[in-house]
Amino acid sequence: MGERLAGAEKEVLVEIVRFTQKNGLKGAEGGWKDFLALNDKKYGVSVSDPKKRTKDVLLAFLVTFSKDFQKYFSKLVRRHTERRAIEQYMNEFSGKISPEQKLVQLTTEHTEYRKNYYFPSYQEGWKIVRIGKLASSMNSGAMLAIDCEMVLCNDGTEAVVRVCVVDSKLEVKLDELVNPLKAVADYRTNITGVSKKDLEGVKFSLVDVQKSLKKLLAKGKILVGHSLYRDLYVLKFDYSRVIDTAYIFQYANLPTTASASLNSLCKSVCGYTLREEGKPHDCLKDAEAAMNLVTAKLKHGFNDPIEIAENSVPESDQMKLLAHRIPVYLPSQELLKILSGNPSIEEKIDARIRGDFYSTCILFKDIDEADKAFDELDGQETKDTSGRLQKSVLLKRDNGDVASFFIRKMVYGSRPNNTDVSKKRAEPTDNGEQQREDVDGDKPKRQRTSKKHGEKAKTPVVE
Template sequence: MTEIKKRKRKDLDSSEESCWTEKDRNVLIRLVKQCQKLGSEGSSGDWKTFLKIKYPKFRSQDPSQHHWKVLAAFVNSLDKGSDQKMVSRHREWEKLIQAERLALAKSSSENRGGPAESSGLVHDLVTQTAKHPRFKELYSLPSYDKCWCRIPRRQGQSSAPIIYGLDCEMCETAVDSRALVRVCVVDENGKDVLDMMVKPKKRILDFRTHITGLTAASFEGVTHRRRDAQLALKDLLKDNVILVGHALHHDLSALRIDYQPVIDTSLLISYRNLSSCVPSLADLSKELLKRVLRQEGSPHDCKDDAVAAVQLAKHLMQHGPTLVLDPPNVKVPKEQLCKLLAHGLPPGVTEADLCSLLPASAPPLVRVEGDCSTEKKVLLVFHNPQDANLAFKELQGTQGVDSLGRAQKLVKLSCGDGQQQVVKVRKMGAHNGMAHGRDAKQDRVKWKRKKKA
């Protein structure tokens, strides 16, 4: 047996002595991935170095591609106190998950009586939310990590459910791009249950006033921290409480709370032929509830958004549990088709920075509409729609679509201070200048008629 094989055998044997088993493979994968993220090192260095020294023939660094004994050998090599605490948290978290699953299975088998009709409608929405293909990805929250609060799962179907709408406002700090600054909870009638301003520990870099409506003056006298919001919400989450929200995982992540059952209206309502797009809460309120949630350009209101989410859930109880809608009937004026929208701009961006987005092969930019130093979005204006389409094609970035299916790219922007930020650049129309949704279909019909004529 070669020296490498002997060393490998020794490492694998030592992993067996550490009480890790094949059943712990998912825990080990999660642990090693977090070690990769944190740059944790063991006696043989970090994960990459560990593989290079111990297993030079293994090319893949993806933990999920390795045997559980290899993962255990690396985890066992972690010797820092903070790393050992992290390992303990992961193991305790996994034990808690397993115990909850057993308790839920037992409770489900013992619950012989069916829920009342109204309760059944609520639980239908919970079930449909959990069945969504992206639910596991979005709601597998890292509650094993520090500062997180995980509230045990409960069956909750033996009594009438209590519906609470939840919405949070976030800002950007030096360490968190989604730091909690306000949390609102309303009951099913829209009455306030909790409304708390939260002051982040780190310095706020961007209040996102255009979204949150908050400024530095808004935090005068505010003493609550995120931990206070966690404790206040934890007191509200009884056995039969169901949280309702729109893209609720963002709010739970800002709160650092892992809770289920939930009803996520963003997973229950979609646009036809745009399955990857998430309808905005404002658009859904306007179309389904016949209610204008906010005026164009106005900031969000935490309470209004929470109330709208609850009202959408009630609408789904009557017409759902899921809905597929036609995209909004929006016609893009011809004069707008020669423009590209750049949004999600970081503070301090200049016109020169925006011009650097376009490669030399792109058509020349005529002008920039909007003040990029104070606004989060501006329009890049070209001579004609053809130039705008070509400029978009030449942009170097990851292409996708926005919430209405319009072509959009994530592009790296080099700012004057040398740092790179990711901004979004999208077309004004979806199909090379045409409008999206039903308008695009109508345009195609018109063109076919003209062609026949």
């Protein structure tokens, strides 16, 4: 076992074990619960919360993984160590810290940061970029803002098809269409603004994007974006010196795990409308908008909570339903057989695990299909603590077992009219009894389906 992993604090090891749970990782003795069942005859899986286990037990589990995985775990420990070093540096040399770096720190202190910015960069194709020397990074204020457009591929994953980067003066540093290099199921042209024809002859690839970003971010520049982790996830680019504009503002009337859309923030903070209702996203304008928000935050503070329309969600989120409090033994694909239409399940980045339950998002081709699927779903209709409609359903499995869980809409309040819907990337919140499930487990930048470029009652059993 590496010295770094062995010397890590228990808090860090707890995070790593939870990371393995979230991503379904298994060592030589299986996953976390498999390991407990094999090695703890007294308590077994009855005490499965990693936080309630000793450091020795956590280490014993992690050492069952291959050397490659242990190297990756060591990187997670190093990241935690670097974060602690930054916090100490800022406390000791607060007068030397750039205002921009303070926003980086504000981002990392957000309750959702550790959940969303721990990437599976052990997987093939990921690029991990270090931020460089600590002192120079703390004093630097150089920034770049990024935005991406994604399409849905036949294999159920998302792929980037356009990427734009601007500097703090809004000068364009990168604006490229990207060949996804695999079959596309849905170009989402009405949102992304990208069609099949646009990508004909495009040779610029994901690897080319990664190379360009690494070069642009030389000397520890700060990367800015709105729900930036979604862009980084689809770009397979692990970078820690970031400012997330969804995290640096406070909201007066949204759940603590929710965030406002880029469009809503532009209206509230910068005083302009980013796009008209129903218009596709403009990747370049969205990158500029993220930089404008950071500039406004640096100049004016905006320390008081911002009022955001509760009834607003982006089109991309209206095309989804959130399934939550799902028993971990129930494969996510089984959820599809109780829903009409032709839905798919989002990737692991949106599968959140909390104890014996998890949550995930179900994707539909358009808003009407998502609404129809929810309306036709058998189950007692209620509202969660944020006012979003949800149904409690039972699913009878082929082996006779019955699983219960909730399926929830993404909109706030009652069913909104189209004219009432503005664009907001909202973080899902569960029913009142389990509203913290998502926090530890995806607004749902889900990953995002398509970001911009553009009282008890008997519940029927669903066979």
